[in-house]
Amino acid sequence: MRETLNNLNQVVGINGSMLVTRDGMVVASELGKGLEEEAVAALATSAIRTALHALSKVGEEGFSLFVLTAAFGRLVLVDAEIAYLVVVTERTINIDATILEMQSAVRQIRKKARITLKD
Amino acid sequence: MLDNAKREKPVKTRKLEKALLKACKSAPGPSAVEALAEHYLRCYKFDKAREAVEDGLLRYPESQKLRLLERRIKRTDLYGDFLKANNEITANPSPDAHANLAALYRAVGDIDKALDACARGLAAYADSVRLYLNVAELRIRRFAKNFMPKDAVIALANLEKAVSLNENDYAVSILLAEFYLAIGASEAAIGILKKILVTSPADEHAQKLLENALETTHKDEPVEDLVREVSAARRLAVNPEMLKYLEKCTRENERPAAERNVDLEQMKGALAEALRSTDGRAMVILDPKGAIAAAAAREDAPLDIDAFAAAAREIRDNTNDYALRMDLGNFENGEIEGPFGHLLVYSVERWLIAGITPETPSNRERMRKRMLEVAEDCILTAPAAEPQPAPEQAQPEQGA
Numbered sequence: 001m002r003e004t005l006n007n008l009n010q011v012v013g014i015n016g017s018m019l020v021t022r023d024g025m026v027v028a029s030e031l032g033k034g035l036e037e038e039a040v041a042a043l044a045t046s047a048i049r050t051a052l053h054a055l056s057k058v059g060e061e062g063f064s065l066f067v068l069t070a071a072f073g074r075l076v077l078v079d080a081e082i083a084y085l086v087v088v089t090e091r092t093i094n095i096d097a098t099i100l101e102m103q104s105a106v107r108q109i110r111k112k113a114r115i116t117l118k119d
Numbered sequence: 120m121l122d123n124a125k126r127e128k129p130v131k132t133r134k135l136e137k138a139l140l141k142a143c144k145s146a147p148g149p150s151a152v153e154a155l156a157e158h159y160l161r162c163y164k165f166d167k168a169r170e171a172v173e174d175g176l177l178r179y180p181e182s183q184k185l186r187l188l189e190r191r192i193k194r195t196d197l198y199g200d201f202l203k204a205n206n207e208i209t210a211n212p213s214p215d216a217h218a219n220l221a222a223l224y225r226a227v228g229d230i231d232k233a234l235d236a237c238a239r240g241l242a243a244y245a246d247s248v249r250l251y252l253n254v255a256e257l258r259i260r261r262f263a264k265n266f267m268p269k270d271a272v273i274a275l276a277n278l279e280k281a282v283s284l285n286e287n288d289y290a291v292s293i294l295l296a297e298f299y300l301a302i303g304a305s306e307a308a309i310g311i312l313k314k315i316l317v318t319s320p321a322d323e324h325a326q327k328l329l330e331n332a333l334e335t336t337h338k339d340e341p342v343e344d345l346v347r348e349v350s351a352a353r354r355l356a357v358n359p360e361m362l363k364y365l366e367k368c369t370r371e372n373e374r375p376a377a378e379r380n381v382d383l384e385q386m387k388g389a390l391a392e393a394l395r396s397t398d399g400r401a402m403v404i405l406d407p408k409g410a411i412a413a414a415a416a417r418e419d420a421p422l423d424i425d426a427f428a429a430a431a432r433e434i435r436d437n438t439n440d441y442a443l444r445m446d447l448g449n450f451e452n453g454e455i456e457g458p459f460g461h462l463l464v465y466s467v468e469r470w471l472i473a474g475i476t477p478e479t480p481s482n483r484e485r486m487r488k489r490m491l492e493v494a495e496d497c498i499l500t501a502p503a504a505e506p507q508p509a510p511e512q513a514q515p516e517q518g519a
Contacts, residue, residue, distance in 0.1 A: 012368060039328040039444055041450070042445075043442060043445050049400070049437075054434050057430040058423070058426055063457040064456055065454075065456040065459075066455045067454045068453045069453070070447035070449045073448070075447065099277065
């Protein structure tokens with residue numbers, strides 16, 4: 001998992017990534033300088049819960065992608081089945097292109113998770 | 120053939136210019152001015168582009184799109200200066216050369232690049248007081264706007280470093296004292312102010328600050344905790360009016376938060392039109408108090424508008440607090456994708472605009488574009504409301 005996160009972090013504009021469960025448990029994390037695991041996990045968990053709660057209000061459930069843009073950076077959450085892939089990026093990158101990289105990382109994580117569960 | 124093609128291009132350009140000029144008159148708005156200015160820029164007509172943007176900003180002073188264009192044009196105007204500053208760094212490297220480049224980036228409003236220029240300067244000249252002061256000023260300016268703890272902590276570290284390099288530099292020492300006071304670290308401010316008053320005993324500003332610091336309750340908490348308190352309250356620990364630099368910063372930042380006289384009927388019409396053109400399920404605009412200002416929903420796919428508004432509010436409020444703690448800055452927008460389609464929430468000044476698309480066709484891009492257009496035309500360009508008169512204050516005792 002860490003290798004996948006490390007590879008993802010090589011993409012321009014990505015400052016760090018982690019895998020976090022819906023209840024805030026960190027499965028793996030590879031964060032760059034200046035990013036605290038606790039703070040990122042707290043924001044990610046809050047964002048996951050908020051998104052699920054907000055969607056339930058309009059009669060929907062579950063999301064595959066949540067892009068949160070703030071003044072100086074972005075937080076992207078991608079559903080990876082076993083957990084959510086959380087990616088912190090620069091504010092100025094082309095997010096659509098970067099999301100493709102994240103989705104590719106999610107496919108690898110899902111594959112690895114299935115192999116681990118079979119074992 | 121080639122000649123015909125060559126001749127055709129200017130004709131098309133002229134026709135487009137004519138159409139855009141006509142659009143500015145028939146459907147005036149920042150989007151129309153932006154389209155015209157963009158066209159001028161594409162045709163390398165910089166003077167006309169500048170004129171259009173300046174004229175647009177007179178009519179729509181709060182338009183973000185026009186501000187961005189103004190910044191782009193400014194950068195083009197300063198191209199020669201940027202080139203000169205970069206050449207200076209290569210030919211005659213010095214702390215001032217790096218500081219000059221940073222000042223240019225600051226002038227065009229690119230704080231990140233200005234900080235980068237300072238960082239490069241400090242990598243080569245680790246004892247430059249001017250560069251440390253520049254970094255601190257840039258960070259303080261941003262802190263006064265966004266209250267991100269990281270900016271305050273870095274600003275303090277840079278000011279402390281600058282003071283340690285030259286204790287007699289008045290500008291640095293006074294700014295450090297002001298900033299200590301701003302976050303409530305009065306004990307630390309007193310120490311600095313006393314030193315300033317030894318060398319400049321008649322300095323009235325320092326005397327005033329010292330009096331204020333002595334009156335303030337002293338706090339022993341670490342500076343990081345004090346910064347976090349100020350960030351959470353989004354208010355400085357003392358009245359910014361007594362702090363020269365911070366007063367300037369906070370005044371500059373006050374402008375975008377102006378109350379606006381929004382035309383609700385126009386807003387409702389624009390929102391309904393936006394929903395129709397994007398085939399969306401529903402769209403809603405919430406005012407700064409969180410109440411629904413306008414809403415539109417498709418009749419064939421009913422959605423509880425109150426619940427949708429509550430969902431949009433929840434997304435902004437819950438994530439904003441954590442984003443600030445993580446030093447990502449204030450919430451700007453959130454986009455959620457799921458089997459239902461897309462849910463978009465955008466924060467514009469203190470208003471919220473949200474939209475939800477159907478599963479197919481999702482039309483996310485189009486909805487995003489239309490939402491921002493509605494925000495621009497109905498919120499950002501609405502005239503600012505007259506400030507409310509302050510309640511009468513009791514006069515202090517004047518004596519007999």
